Amino acid sequence: MASANNNSTDIASSTGSPLTQAQLDRLSYPASSKVYITGSRADIKVGVREIELTPTQLTNGETEYNPPVRVYDMSGPYSDPAFTLDLTRGLPALRQGWIEERADSQALHQPSSHFSQTREVDLRYEPWRMKVERKPRCAMPGKNITQLHYARMGIITPEMEYIAIRENLGLTEPSLEEAVRQQHPGHSWGASIPAAITPEFVRSEVARGRAVIPNNINHPESEPMIIGRNFRTKVNANIGNSAITSSIADEVEKLVWATHWGADTIMDLSTGQNIHETREWILRNSPVPVGTVPLYQALEKCGGVAEDLTWELFRDTLIEQAEQGVDYFTIHAGVRLAHIPLTAKRVTGIVSRGGSIMAKWCLAHHQESFLYSHFEDICEIMKAYDVCFSLGDGLRPGSIADANDAAQFAELRTLGELTQIAWKHDVQTFIEGPGHVPMHMIKENMDEQLKHCQEAPFYTLGPLTTDIAPGYDHITSGIGAAMIGWYGCAMLCYVTPKEHLGLPNKEDVKQGMMAYRIAAHAADLAKGHPGAQLHDNAMSKARFEFRWQDQFNLALDPETARAYHDETMPKEGHKVAHFCSMCGPKFCSMKISQEVRDAAAADEAQQAMVEKAREFRQQGSEIYHPASKGEALDNA
């Protein structure tokens, strides 16, 4: 096995950007360990992150144990110190055994896509190529290998069990029962969130189409996860290069970085050079499902001329990407010819790239798009690899002015019809949503989606609640994302501060992730997801008790929390100070509050004493000297 540094140099040399073991090493979480929970069989091993806490110092000099806090972990093997990184080989194929033992798919001798076949022997791409020995797999003839198919057959797959364990985080243990109960009941707007997630519940949610498990059989490196309104709210991070900027190494780095900060899935939206090779590096090194918009590559293949797109070209692209392992495809099949004129009077027309490409095609050919007319053919491809549909909202509003308009809702109804067709083929499906929507019009989006798409999971971009803050659209959209997550949206597509302005860099990816992890968690709290409040309660207890290190370690972003604290109180001793720089030592409300609590306890005792004294006095109070009597009544 080549050393990690050499591997990094391999990528770096072809792209001019470094990606070193050292950089990834810095991605560990403080005071955290990777704990594996084993399922019904030894190869179901679910990694969760456990944050160690320090004990509480009680006023009587004793200490109180604070149990570690478990958090859902998207970072995969990267956060496991026992894992040896080798980016050129990719992550271990943890699902390979499950896929093979089902004996309903087969390895192919060569890729089925014409493009892949010719690309594989094209020496010009050699410098960018990742060497992968595993052959692509495909369903055996006549077999349907989707998780939806299994679920409907009543089969609980290892993936489903894995997910149940992962969603629960072991919070069903009797020792945690009391702690889990310490939370607000939540208001879930008609969701059906159980007290504990069982493998059977996962199966039933998938079976009725209310949740999806994006895991292409050609992406066995990914850890199973689920997207559905009765599970934890998920977050997607978009990465990908464009014709203007970015390299393969940058994108792999962003992938690892995004999962470190909590991306449940990533979308590779590359539109620039070497899309095929970039995707391979990303997939082989991604512990989370990867989505794409195949249309972008198809358009590149025909020189960027939308009118020249054909079904055959698109079909070959789907197969190319499905055999690489893409877990979900955004397909803009809802952009129908009749919807296009509905956008003509909009302030911002069609802002979805895929939507505008297809609209252009439809107008040029004056016929329904091949995505719509070949939808059942697409289903046949999806089910041969278990790729999920992410039915794209090509007509989503790109401005507050265009929110919830006729074009948007016409497309949504079409997406509902397409969902039925996909389900007929047992193809897992979720639905993309807006976009730009003022707060008071967000709920209508969720309600209409639930109604027309029969509770298929909703996956929205924000929505942005105002247009006036470019540079801060992670915030304008974080507001909308939190709200729609609460209303029932299953996955939130992050928006970075660079939205509308440029391609996000690493720091932008992090800022976007933070805003969206906040939105998703706020949604889980509001829905009353069992155990969601444990993390908040642990933080607040640490805060009240001035356990600064625990506060940093429990923070979504420990580094930043610590750095901000240290800006004004840098000394090590300040980490145990019973105050902070906001109020200073004399005014600290937390400190005073503890004194109030102690006083209240003392006061209760004293009150009893005073009461006793009064009784005693009424009875003559003979044994009291006048002085001591005065003292006893001082505080009455």
Next chain:
Amino acid sequence: MASANNNSTDIASSTGSPLTQAQLDRLSYPASSKVYITGSRADIKVGVREIELTPTQLTNGETEYNPPVRVYDMSGPYSDPAFTLDLTRGLPALRQGWIEERADSQALHQPSSHFSQTREVDLRYEPWRMKVERKPRCAMPGKNITQLHYARMGIITPEMEYIAIRENLGLTEPSLEEAVRQQHPGHSWGASIPAAITPEFVRSEVARGRAVIPNNINHPESEPMIIGRNFRTKVNANIGNSAITSSIADEVEKLVWATHWGADTIMDLSTGQNIHETREWILRNSPVPVGTVPLYQALEKCGGVAEDLTWELFRDTLIEQAEQGVDYFTIHAGVRLAHIPLTAKRVTGIVSRGGSIMAKWCLAHHQESFLYSHFEDICEIMKAYDVCFSLGDGLRPGSIADANDAAQFAELRTLGELTQIAWKHDVQTFIEGPGHVPMHMIKENMDEQLKHCQEAPFYTLGPLTTDIAPGYDHITSGIGAAMIGWYGCAMLCYVTPKEHLGLPNKEDVKQGMMAYRIAAHAADLAKGHPGAQLHDNAMSKARFEFRWQDQFNLALDPETARAYHDETMPKEGHKVAHFCSMCGPKFCSMKISQEVRDAAAADEAQQAMVEKAREFRQQGSEIYHPASKGEALDNA
């Protein structure tokens, strides 16, 4: 008049932090001019900011005029290039004439407060002292000089007219009627937002207590503004030093900085050295109302020992600050003895500094606080200077766990009772609110407040929707702030990224302001505030038309928007590029969308032609050659 640089040096020399004319000069807004709208008399001159836009380049080669966008301006004279800065003299006293002509207040020979009298002759404070020649004013005996008193008498004051003009931004002009109508109707949850704000509407809202105009007669430098649910949602920025950090110059700089980024009011929460002098510098240089928590200074006066606080000491502090010009006082009079035990089982006890100080006092003396027992005495002071009550929520929740609990709502009901007493004295009053609240429990806060406080304006800190993201609490709370703003909260107290970790610096102040201007504007859009969407529409039109400069200039933070864009596309030519780095030139959806729009128009024409061709063919189509017929039908 001393030069600005010398003045800066004066402050700088005593505090070690520079505050120069040059720094303030950089605070201008790009492509913006300060426009003054004159009212019914020459001395009612309301400054608004007008952002110039470039014309649209039409496809036919002509151009289309884009009217400038007017935005509400909090920056006062600082953004007027004609204004000569002199921090040692403070801003012009624009309200002085209105105050004097009412002939119901008088200038005092010396400050009434004992503390001010002794402080004035204490040479130790000379280096920090601002030289002010204007004498403090006070109501004449028997006179009530509050805007609420005038409003109830049916008097429309110049302040009220000023506010009406300011809130409207001139959007009532017939030329803008059509543009203002181009917005979503909004959902205001029972608010009574009129199509245009008249001076009489301002008066009537103040008269019924549903809005307040914080403007102490001793702060004539402040530009009148209003806080109420039927007006634009306002934002407060907290500044102030603590015992640990910060200087006078830092705080004055933060004040100017905060108003530049849109603070409608600021609160000086200083708890450290030289509180009195710091406050004087802030007030004299503040174009926005200033609030304080007088208890902080009172506590400093008795060495930080809460038990030693007395009514006399507190009363003297109120008068001291009222005569300096503080526009609203946070008074924690709702912390009653009986409420305190309700906090004992909380996860985070009492987190309000004022609340915990008073709780400690109550327990120590085992009696109701002097704030509660002397509430009518406090009203007498408030009405002598027209200081507003900001009735403090001393028992607000400090964690998700403690949200909406018995202690919080018990205090809220007391605040409702105190509001009635304040109104009896014609003292303007608004109510502070939480804090930390999960999304689904936010609305209850607003509903309870409206009910118990009879629609007195609500003023909340966030609320934070989760506890787990220290370092990002401007976002955790921006979500809650936007929502409660929509539900009817009149003013949002910003939270900076340093919340829970340290004292905010200038950059933190800006980040907090940006998150909260977004929240307030999102709330205005959702409530359907007339004209609110104009700004969004202008931005989105500029975006669709690739008018990059206009997008930057219209942004809440033009500098950051421009810098982010330039990171990937730095050349001047890119400012007119019809694409951005996110998609690159070939894939730009906005560009494609314009092509779709053009094609749709062409297609309509062609459709008509095809239809004509078909008719013609049905009639024999003699004049068509077969080839041209084929062409004509190509796109049918």
